[in-house]
Amino acid sequence: KNEVEQSPQNLTAQEGEFITINCSYSVGISALHWLQQHPGGGIVSLFMLSSGKKKHGRLIATINIQEKHSSLHITASHPRDSAVYICAVWVGGSRLTFGEGTQLTVNP
């Protein structure tokens, strides 16, 4: 079993829909990251969380440390949000472990 599990693996939505991507982890962590990988391969860091909730534009990330779970929400989704979203956790102060990613496609 992977230390980081994401769901769903694939998600197709219509423009304007509210989207949720989930991430569960099984180890103690010092931080959790949400990354976005564009179709061309470039990676952008969206959020770094150690507790609570963060918001940036239409993106919201939450983390529940007790339940070892994080969610990434996208409000009013747009085709340009189509990308792979990756959850990653910093473990033991020395390594970053990645989920398999969620492929999001937003249709106009």
Place this chain on the structure above:
Amino acid sequence: GAGVSQSPSNKVTEKGKDVELRCDPISGHTALYWYRQSLGQGLEFLIYFQGNSAPDKSGLPSDRFSAERTGGSVSTLTIQRTQQEDSAVYLCASSLLAGAGGTDTQYFGPGTRLTVL
């Protein structure tokens, strides 16, 4: 440019040759990370440099892989005696803080696509 840069952008080599991949972090960033992504696969952590501390090399996939960071800035990832399974995109990232690793936003470079024939 103000971002993380990597060179070369593409590298094709023959099995058994050595290759060097370079990463220039954002100026002033004290932490530097190397990752790789094999075709159709997820991201894999390789190694991270925090300030001038010696890195934890346990994430490197084999002893053919080594990395160094000179003067706390530029880093080189070296793969000796390359194998076909080393073919992947090698990504570098940097972050500002030299505190507990991973607790700061990372800025990714464009990657080096390595193909071993």
